[in-house]
Amino acid sequence: MGQVIAAATEHGHDDGHHHHKETFVTKYIFSTDHKMIAKQYLITGLIMGAIGILMSVLMRMQIANPEQPNVIFEALLGKWAPGGVMDPNIYLALVTIHGTIMVFFVLTAGLSGTFSNFLIPLQIGARDMASGFLNMVSYWLFFLSSAIMISSLFVELGPAAAGWTIYPPLSAVAKAMPGSGMGMTLWLVSMAIFIASSLLGSLNYVVTVINMRTKGMSMTRLPLTIWAFFVTAIIGVVSFPVLFAAALLLIMDRSFGTSFFLSDIYIKGEVLAHQGGSPVLFEHLFWFLGHPEVYIVLLPALGITSEIIATNSRKPIFGYRAMVASILAIAFLSTIVWGHHMFVSGMNPFLGSVFTFTTLLIAIPSAVKAFNYITTLWKGNLQLNPAMLFSIGLVSTFITGGLTGIILGDSTLDINVHDTYFVVAHFHLVMGISALYGLFAGVYHWFPKMFNKMMNKNLGYAHFWLTAIGAYGVFFPMHFIGMAGLPRRYYTNTNFPYFDDLADTNQLITYFAIATALAQLIFVYNFVKSIFYGKKAPANPWKSNTLEWTTGDKHIHGNWDGPIPHVHRWAYDYSKVNENGEYVIPGQDYTPQHIPLQDGEEEMNH
Amino acid sequence: MTAFLIILIAALFVIALWQISKIVQLGKSPEANGADGEIANDADNNRQGKYMLYFVIAMYVMMIACFIGYQDYFLPDAASAHGAEYDSLLLLTTVVIMIVQFLTQALLHWFSYKYRGRKGQKALFYADNDRLEFIWTAIPVVVLAGLILWGLFSWNDIMDVDKHEDPLVVEVYAYQFGWKVRYSGADNTLGDANVRFIEGANILGIDPTDADGKDDMVATELHLPVNRPVVFNFRSQDVLHSAYMPHFRAQMNVVPGMVTKFSFTPTVTSEDYKSTEFMTEKVRKINEIRRQKSKELEAAGDVALDPYEFEYYLLCNKICGASHYNMQMKIVVESEEDYNKWLETQTTFETTLANAEN
Numbered sequence: 001m002g003q004v005i006a007a008a009t010e011h012g013h014d015d016g017h018h019h020h021k022e023t024f025v026t027k028y029i030f031s032t033d034h035k036m037i038a039k040q041y042l043i044t045g046l047i048m049g050a051i052g053i054l055m056s057v058l059m060r061m062q063i064a065n066p067e068q069p070n071v072i073f074e075a076l077l078g079k080w081a082p083g084g085v086m087d088p089n090i091y092l093a094l095v096t097i098h099g100t101i102m103v104f105f106v107l108t109a110g111l112s113g114t115f116s117n118f119l120i121p122l123q124i125g126a127r128d129m130a131s132g133f134l135n136m137v138s139y140w141l142f143f144l145s146s147a148i149m150i151s152s153l154f155v156e157l158g159p160a161a162a163g164w165t166i167y168p169p170l171s172a173v174a175k176a177m178p179g180s181g182m183g184m185t186l187w188l189v190s191m192a193i194f195i196a197s198s199l200l201g202s203l204n205y206v207v208t209v210i211n212m213r214t215k216g217m218s219m220t221r222l223p224l225t226i227w228a229f230f231v232t233a234i235i236g237v238v239s240f241p242v243l244f245a246a247a248l249l250l251i252m253d254r255s256f257g258t259s260f261f262l263s264d265i266y267i268k269g270e271v272l273a274h275q276g277g278s279p280v281l282f283e284h285l286f287w288f289l290g291h292p293e294v295y296i297v298l299l300p301a302l303g304i305t306s307e308i309i310a311t312n313s314r315k316p317i318f319g320y321r322a323m324v325a326s327i328l329a330i331a332f333l334s335t336i337v338w339g340h341h342m343f344v345s346g347m348n349p350f351l352g353s354v355f356t357f358t359t360l361l362i363a364i365p366s367a368v369k370a371f372n373y374i375t376t377l378w379k380g381n382l383q384l385n386p387a388m389l390f391s392i393g394l395v396s397t398f399i400t401g402g403l404t405g406i407i408l409g410d411s412t413l414d415i416n417v418h419d420t421y422f423v424v425a426h427f428h429l430v431m432g433i434s435a436l437y438g439l440f441a442g443v444y445h446w447f448p449k450m451f452n453k454m455m456n457k458n459l460g461y462a463h464f465w466l467t468a469i470g471a472y473g474v475f476f477p478m479h480f481i482g483m484a485g486l487p488r489r490y491y492t493n494t495n496f497p498y499f500d501d502l503a504d505t506n507q508l509i510t511y512f513a514i515a516t517a518l519a520q521l522i523f524v525y526n527f528v529k530s531i532f533y534g535k536k537a538p539a540n541p542w543k544s545n546t547l548e549w550t551t552g553d554k555h556i557h558g559n560w561d562g563p564i565p566h567v568h569r570w571a572y573d574y575s576k577v578n579e580n581g582e583y584v585i586p587g588q589d590y591t592p593q594h595i596p597l598q599d600g601e602e603e604m605n606h
Numbered sequence: 607m608t609a610f611l612i613i614l615i616a617a618l619f620v621i622a623l624w625q626i627s628k629i630v631q632l633g634k635s636p637e638a639n640g641a642d643g644e645i646a647n648d649a650d651n652n653r654q655g656k657y658m659l660y661f662v663i664a665m666y667v668m669m670i671a672c673f674i675g676y677q678d679y680f681l682p683d684a685a686s687a688h689g690a691e692y693d694s695l696l697l698l699t700t701v702v703i704m705i706v707q708f709l710t711q712a713l714l715h716w717f718s719y720k721y722r723g724r725k726g727q728k729a730l731f732y733a734d735n736d737r738l739e740f741i742w743t744a745i746p747v748v749v750l751a752g753l754i755l756w757g758l759f760s761w762n763d764i765m766d767v768d769k770h771e772d773p774l775v776v777e778v779y780a781y782q783f784g785w786k787v788r789y790s791g792a793d794n795t796l797g798d799a800n801v802r803f804i805e806g807a808n809i810l811g812i813d814p815t816d817a818d819g820k821d822d823m824v825a826t827e828l829h830l831p832v833n834r835p836v837v838f839n840f841r842s843q844d845v846l847h848s849a850y851m852p853h854f855r856a857q858m859n860v861v862p863g864m865v866t867k868f869s870f871t872p873t874v875t876s877e878d879y880k881s882t883e884f885m886t887e888k889v890r891k892i893n894e895i896r897r898q899k900s901k902e903l904e905a906a907g908d909v910a911l912d913p914y915e916f917e918y919y920l921l922c923n924k925i926c927g928a929s930h931y932n933m934q935m936k937i938v939v940e941s942e943e944d945y946n947k948w949l950e951t952q953t954t955f956e957t958t959l960a961n962a963e964n
Binding site for chain 2: 088089092095162163167168169170173176177262263264265266267271276277278279280313314315316317318319320321322344345346349352353356357360361363364367368370371372373374375377378379380381382383384385388389392395396399400403404406407410411412413415416418419420454455456457461465468469472473476477479480481483484485487489490491492493495496497498500501502503505534535536537538541542572574575576577589604
């Protein structure tokens with residue numbers, strides 16, 4: 001495969017590479033170049049992210065001042081905020097769409113889609129993805145599903161509002177809530193298309209990594225980014241079809257009178273004909289995707305951080321093999337822990353014991369990863385670029401959020417914190433904030449490669465510190481209101497005087513949330529401005545070892561103007577010294593992968 | 607109020623503009639000579655490394671402040687037999703994870719500060735150490751194994767609903783948006799039920815032909831005798847709900863089409879729970895907040911809030927529709943005599959049906 005591609009481009013090389021003339025449409029819209037597709041993913045993901053974050057701010061404003069009129073609600077929600085007071089149904093819709101957008105559209109497509117596309121061919125030494133066409137189709141299906149999801153906000157009875165987990169019967173019976181009509185139909189259609197997009201993307205990533213590595217790029221020389229994307233894609237291929245099945249069966253129950261998930265329902269004075277189905281079955285199917293999804297979101301972020309921490313520490317990543325093994329272990333275990341979302345769902349308690357066991361097992365590779373990151377920093381020469389700060393921030397929130405998982409993963413302890421704000425705090429830190437930090441780290445680090453421009457570092461620093469303070473300000477206190485037994489997804493807490501003393505803390509959280517959301521504007525400004533007015537980037541600004549920095553600054557379809565470089569070493573020969581204590585290449589503390597072994601140098605036996 | 611908000615937002619907007627202009631200034635920092643200006647130099651490393659140190663100190667202060675400031679947020683001692691064990695396990699787990707949190711965050715941020723880049727500083731090429739990696743794989747294994755074992759024993763114990771001798775059998779019935787309770791009467795056996803039997807006064811769908819159901823009693827409050835094990839059968843008529851009784855460390859989803867179960871033994875009566883030091887103080891604080899709020903409400907011509915008195919409650923903890931946030935039921939734990947007295951005032955299903963026919 002690799003040879004065929006090489007031969008084809010060899011031919012292209014003769015007549016100056018751009019022998020097929022690129023029009024605006026083929027270059028910027030229906031592009032098959034993985035770099036352009038990555039940028040399309042990134043920008044679509046960022047726009048969806050802005051919408052998702054805005055929704056969370058609206059929710060927080062409602063929680064801080066429940067049932068109070070607010071001009072912002074009136075302006076943005078229109079008929080759903082009569083007199084400026086938010087309607088309870090639209091609160092649930094915001095909860096639902098915020099979750100859906102952030103998990104799938106931002107952190108799956110925006111993060112993994114962007115960086116898998118961008119980095120896989122560049123870091124393994126390939127001209128493009130195995131199938132550029134399918135890659136393009138994948139992006140446009142994603143765009144279509146985004147458009148449908150956004151359009152569902154404008155249907156008459158409102159968008160889906162049954163929570164991002166869309167448990168039936170609430171999501172299946174249109175009489176149960178207004179959002180379960182047209183809004184839910186559009187949600188399901190959008191997600192079905194999203195799954196198709198994700199599968200096409202994932203298959204492409206898997207095939208590309210397996211078949212198209214350049215000469216010398218053995219699996220054990222792959223940068224950890226690629227390992228993470230590769231394994232993420234495999235988890236996606238394994239688990240997304242199950243969500244597709246669940247969505248399909250739900251559509252059948254909704255529209256064609258089947259009873260997969262419904263039984264014995266009496267609603268609005270009427271008994272429904274459904275008999276014999278079980279909502280618990282839906283929960284199993286949903287979480288069979290839903291839990292691996294957490295790792296689909298997180299692993300790419302961890303891969304990105306591995307690369308950035310090693311580069312900016314000027315040290316090899318500590319325990320490369322252990323890191324790969326952890327990724328594999330996490331991937332395997334992630335498919336057998338879904339039941340920890342269902343300890344009190346009514347499933348057999350014995351299953352609960354099994355899932356507790358597997359869930360706490362997954363803490364072990366996660367702990368290994370955290371310790372290895374910390375050891376990589378030890379005795380380094382840390383270059384504290386914005387990408388590095390976000391990577392360190394990720395390790396911090398990953399630890400803080402991961403530790404509370406030990407409480408939630410224990411079936412006994414879960415009984416009393418299940419579905420409280422404790423859960424909200426836990427998963428926002430461990431997968432939301434951590435994965436977003438990974439996304440930001442990736443953008444700051446690879447922006448020079450994407451756009452040939454540098455982002456402004458001082459704005460990057462301001463962005464990081466405001467976000468870091470805000471994220472802990474929002475989510476650390478949130479654990480405590482969860483410990484008080486405050487349920488999530490409540491439109492207002494005022495009907496329980498017992499929670500009256502939590503109101504101050506809820507306001508505090510809202511202030512932090514608004515401030516953190518505003519801090520993201522710094523990023524937007526920096527991002528947009530740098531694309532157009534940033535300083536021209538040097539070829540290898542971070543003095544990195546991986547292949548993407550060897551392409552030169554010409555942005556061509558095919559990546560390397562000349563032949564593809566061959567690889568002679570792993571990606572982490574930072575500060576490697578020979579017997580005399582001199583750097584392997586004198587005066588340079590890094591040795592890129594395409595540099596052959598020097599005289600008397602021993603290859604790391606990793 | 608609206609006018610005030612508009613002014614506030616306008617003010618915030620002006621401040622935002624001012625801040626953005628400052629940021630733009632920052633963006634044009636003078637040291638920027640060429641692209642290298644955007645790569646961290648020694649001065650940046652020094653500054654950011656120090657910020658990392660300040661950050662972790664601030665984080666410790668925040669964590670300690672949260673634990674002190676919010677200590678009365680934690681639920682008071684459990685009012686159920688298994689709850690004490692639950693609380694000990696929670697305490698142990700919290701202590702373990704906070705120790706790990708303090709140590710790892712300290713290392714992470716301290717290394718970020720200590721090894722901040724300097725020109726001429728040589729990083730140590732240190733790629734592997736099997737012994738170290740073995741140690742930090744083994745430690746979580748041992749700690750987690752301990753926590754898992756304790757957790758699993760408690761779990762098996764809590765979830766075994768058949769372990770009690772002579773439990774009280776009670777049905778908790780959920781619907782959009784409220785709860786009902788069905789007592790099983792003198793035979794302590796619930797009559798069969800299905801939503802298809804719902805008709806007129808038979809709001810819970812009890813099978814009118816089942817003899818076991820004749821003496822069942824439907825109530826709107828959950829009364830429980832103290833120190834007697836209760837087995838709850840949960841049933842929903844429409845969508846998923848979750849019956850959450852935080853003070854008893856009890857929760858179970860309520861699933862249409864099936865009966866889910868949970869059991870516990872309430873150990874503290876409502877009266878005793880109310881008069882604990884913790885609860886008196888908490889309720890005093892809440893009533894202070896409510897008084898303040900009532901003043902504001904009265905000034906605006908609204909109705910003042912009622913003073914609060916603590917009662918156990920059961921609330922819905924699974925998203926179930928528009929009024930999910932207000933789906934609650936009062937729970938009363940009382941002495942055996944009081945409970946029996948209350949039960950006598952309830953009507954049996956047989957009587958309810960007979961009354962409906964008249």
